[in-house]
Amino acid sequence: MSQKKHLNSAKTPHYKNTANCVAVEMPIPDVVRIAMSHNIGKHCQPLVKKGDEVKVGQLIGDVDAFISAPIYSSVSGVVTGIETERGGMGGEVQVVVIETDKKQEVYEGIAVPEVNSHADFVKAVRASGVVGLGGASFPTHVKYNPQNLEEVDTLIINAAECEPFITCDNRTMIDDAENLIYGMEQIMKWLDLKQGYVGIEENKPEAIANLDRLFKEKGLDDRMHTFTLQSRYPKGAERVLVYEITGKTMNAGVLPAQLGIILSNVTTVAAVGAYLQTGMPYILKTVTVDGDAIAEPKNVKAPIGATVYDIVQFCGGYKKPVKKIVLGGPMMGRTIASDAVGIVKYNSAILAFGEEMGAFPKETACINCARCHSVCAFELMPFALAAAYEQKDVDKLKELRVMQCMECGSCSFICPAHRPLIFMNKLGKGLVREAGN
Amino acid sequence: MEKNYNTNLLVGQGPHIHTTLDTQKTMLMVMAALAPALVVSTVVFGPRVLLLTAVCIIASVAFEACWNVLMKKEQTAMDLSAALTGTLIAFNVPSGLPIWIAIIGCFVAIIIVKQLFGGLGKNFVNPAITARIVLFISYATAMTTWPLPKAQQTADVVTGATPLGVLAENAGELPSNVSMFIGTIGGSMGEVSAIALLIGGAFLVWKKIISPIIPACFIGTVFVIALIYYAAAGVPECAADKGVFGMAIFHILAGGVMLGAIFMATDYVTTPTLTMGKVIFGVGCGVLTMVIRLWGAYPEGVSFSILLMNILTPLIDQLTTKQMVKKYEQKEGAK
Ligand code: SF4
Ligand code: SF4
Numbered sequence: 049m050s051q052k053k054h055l056n057s058a059k060t061p062h063y064k065n066t067a068n069c070v071a072v073e074m075p076i077p078d079v080v081r082i083a084m085s086h087n088i089g090k091h092c093q094p095l096v097k098k099g100d101e102v103k104v105g106q107l108i109g110d111v112d113a114f115i116s117a118p119i120y121s122s123v124s125g126v127v128t129g130i131e132t133e134r135g136g137m138g139g140e141v142q143v144v145v146i147e148t149d150k151k152q153e154v155y156e157g158i159a160v161p162e163v164n165s166h167a168d169f170v171k172a173v174r175a176s177g178v179v180g181l182g183g184a185s186f187p188t189h190v191k192y193n194p195q196n197l198e199e200v201d202t203l204i205i206n207a208a209e210c211e212p213f214i215t216c217d218n219r220t221m222i223d224d225a226e227n228l229i230y231g232m233e234q235i236m237k238w239l240d241l242k243q244g245y246v247g248i249e250e251n252k253p254e255a256i257a258n259l260d261r262l263f264k265e266k267g268l269d270d271r272m273h274t275f276t277l278q279s280r281y282p283k284g285a286e287r288v289l290v291y292e293i294t295g296k297t298m299n300a301g302v303l304p305a306q307l308g309i310i311l312s313n314v315t316t317v318a319a320v321g322a323y324l325q326t327g328m329p330y331i332l333k334t335v336t337v338d339g340d341a342i343a344e345p346k347n348v349k350a351p352i353g354a355t356v357y358d359i360v361q362f363c364g365g366y367k368k369p370v371k372k373i374v375l376g377g378p379m380m381g382r383t384i385a386s387d388a389v390g391i392v393k394y395n396s397a398i399l400a401f402g403e404e405m406g407a408f409p410k411e412t413a414c415i416n417c418a419r420c421h422s423v424c425a426f427e428l429m430p431f432a433l434a435a436a437y438e439q440k441d442v443d444k445l446k447e448l449r450v451m452q453c454m455e456c457g458s459c460s461f462i463c464p465a466h467r468p469l470i471f472m473n474k475l476g477k478g479l480v481r482e483a484g485n
Numbered sequence: 486m487e488k489n490y491n492t493n494l495l496v497g498q499g500p501h502i503h504t505t506l507d508t509q510k511t512m513l514m515v516m517a518a519l520a521p522a523l524v525v526s527t528v529v530f531g532p533r534v535l536l537l538t539a540v541c542i543i544a545s546v547a548f549e550a551c552w553n554v555l556m557k558k559e560q561t562a563m564d565l566s567a568a569l570t571g572t573l574i575a576f577n578v579p580s581g582l583p584i585w586i587a588i589i590g591c592f593v594a595i596i597i598v599k600q601l602f603g604g605l606g607k608n609f610v611n612p613a614i615t616a617r618i619v620l621f622i623s624y625a626t627a628m629t630t631w632p633l634p635k636a637q638q639t640a641d642v643v644t645g646a647t648p649l650g651v652l653a654e655n656a657g658e659l660p661s662n663v664s665m666f667i668g669t670i671g672g673s674m675g676e677v678s679a680i681a682l683l684i685g686g687a688f689l690v691w692k693k694i695i696s697p698i699i700p701a702c703f704i705g706t707v708f709v710i711a712l713i714y715y716a717a718a719g720v721p722e723c724a725a726d727k728g729v730f731g732m733a734i735f736h737i738l739a740g741g742v743m744l745g746a747i748f749m750a751t752d753y754v755t756t757p758t759l760t761m762g763k764v765i766f767g768v769g770c771g772v773l774t775m776v777i778r779l780w781g782a783y784p785e786g787v788s789f790s791i792l793l794m795n796i797l798t799p800l801i802d803q804l805t806t807k808q809m810v811k812k813y814e815q816k817e818g819a820k
Binding site for chain 2: 060061212297357366370371372373374378379380381382383384385386387388399401405406407408409412413414415416417418421427429431432447448449457460461462463464465466468470471
């Protein structure tokens with residue numbers, strides 16, 4: 049299947065250099081640094097202390113809150129300390145530092161979960177520790193437990209992977225398709241969903257063909273389908289994907305479930321599928337390591353908490369002085385000040401850039417070309433929003449629908465004057481929120 | 486093993502990749518699109534075309550550079566925006582114009598119209614158009630002494646009326662539409678060759694530098710009004726052999742319609758941003774041009790029409806934005 053209606057989008061370069069690289073497991077590093085926050089929502093409390101021995105798959109952090117997910121050790125070894133550092137989402141976060149013994153002894157408590165009801169299913173998904181692995185990081189079990197359970201009927205798997213460089217979702221569909229399909233079956237079974245669509249950009253023909261073949265072979269093609277999307281940014285944004293597949297308009301602040309849709313990232317679903325069959329929680333993350341400063345770009349299976357530095361060393365190290373490192377895609381990913389940080393569950397890429405690609409471009413005057421407007425999926429007017437923000441005009445910001453901005457960055461990408469439009473929208477939204485209180 | 490962590494990395498807001506198109510390249514593309522017209526003009530009017538164009542570019546860039554130095558502003562002379570303005574000024578004057586007058590035009594455009602209003606992106610009227618009008622009013626004789634194409638000059642006659650001048654006086658002979666399409670006619674340096682300007686315009690549309698909406702609406706409106714007017718009022722004597730349809734073609738080829746519609750009415754800064762606004766702007770320019778040509782005191786009206794529509798642009802933007810907000814309020818529900 050493919051789409052009929054399109055929202056505006058930007059033609060970003062693809063840079064899918066690693067599309068054909070099967071993910072390789074890296075050797076266990078000497079030390080892992082596991083942050084106690086891997087998701088939107090409450091931070092976990094460390095359940096271990098300095099000197100404790102831990103094993104692979106052992107629970108080391110959890111919190112009793114609705115929007116949260118437990119954190120497990122990805123290695124066996126000894127806790128050498130609980131440190132505090134700046135977290136990926138801002139603010140301070142506690143980090144459990146573990147010195148590994150490289151034996152990778154598995155925790156005794158690992159057992160295949162027993163699922164007999166929707167409630168069991170949700171419980172199992174929480175126990176898997178899986179969160180939105182595409183970068184959204186929203187705890188998955190919360191998504192699978194909508195308030196209007198009877199009303200949801202459609203599963204949409206987000207496999208657009210519209211961010212340049214990243215190819216790990218592509219590999220999931222080629223190398224881990226069995227777990228993906230098992231995960232889809234289970235979700236559809238326990239949430240009683242009728243149809244499932246996997247939205248994939250057309251620049252991943254191998255993945256599309258592989259899933260089409262498997263759906264057919266397994267006799268699932270009456271309810272599971274691939275859905276081909278344009279290879280443009282940001283087709284993988286939730287609200288865009290929902291519109292392109294179902295034709296339903298999803299406004300800011302609306303949840304997919306309110307439109308009858310359960311929406312999950314493809315690697316997330318495969319991780320759920322794997323957990324339901326093995327009982328091993330989510331501890332091994334596939335990341336795309338790329339960028340012009342990386343010697344050997346590849347897809348790496350790294351234990352959660354492995355430092356960016358160690359992962360890059362596994363990829364041949366830096367081939368030129370590194371200026372900037374982005375965790376996640378180049379459009380929406382976050383920069384880190386130091387490569388000594390450990391990766392978290394939702395990091396799908398490590399992009400290291402040298403002098404030229406890493407530099408921030410110089411801002412010049414707006415020439416009113418309206419390119420920013422022409423790429424915005426919601427037809428916002430970023431140039432006007434920026435002007436309204438600069439004048440701190442809250443009414444104007446509201447009138448121009450700043451709250452609909454999903455911070456995708458298309459407008460900033462396309463602006464010939466290199467204006468920080470997305471950033472001004474973020475601040476503009478802040479102003480509106482403040483004024484509302 | 487000692488680990489040499491990189492702890493001094495650049496941090497900041499994304500996105501971390503950007504299009505390769507920047508302001509300078511945009512301006513460069515527009516200048517490239519003007520090249521065919523420059524070539525035709527040089528062939529038709531001789532090398533003075535090149536001299537005058539070079540003078541205008543250099544003067545405009547120099548004025549911009551000096552202003553920035555004097556006002557201690559960031560140097561923007563190399564973003565090519567001033568160079569483009571200079572080129573357009575040259576294209577809007579007769580090839581015989583004294584050099585000092587051309588330099589005054591550049592001063593008006595860069596210093597008065599652009600910089601006094603805050604520089605690139607802040608001016609509300611088109612600098613080149615305004616410069617042309619100021620020169621036209623201040624130096625009427627020099628600005629309306631039109632050299633004939635080199636091939637049509639004789640020992641005693643080197644200047645003549647433009648096609649629109651002939652039409653306004655209803656005296657003399659109108660050139661054929663074919664020579665007007667190619668450009669072997671009298672007129673300002675850059676406006677004579679429709680084909681050269683259309684090639685440039687097609688290039689800009691293809692490269693997505695300009696949207697075709699304004700040029701299409703502008704030219705289309707001129708055509709339709711001419712068609713209706715001559716069908717109702719009859720074709721004047723000097724154009725008897727053209728017929729009604731031929732006169733409609735004549736009007737879109739004559740004067741500055743092509744140059745104005747493709748290169749001046751598409752200036753980002755001084756024209757509407759939304760599609761609906763662009764339609765209003767284009768049609769407005771077409772209507773005003775024809776009103777001036779058919780009923781006004783001047784034979785040509787493109788510059789005045791664009792200037793007037795420039796002035797109306799903030800209003801058009803406001804109205805079309807309101808309309809769009811309404812559309813979304815219905816779609817998204819009141820917030
Ligand atoms: S960041 Fe916001 S304004 Fe910019 S393109 Fe995306 S949604 Fe539109
Ligand atoms: S893309 Fe940049 S230069 Fe163009 S209108 Fe938007 S903010 Fe202004």
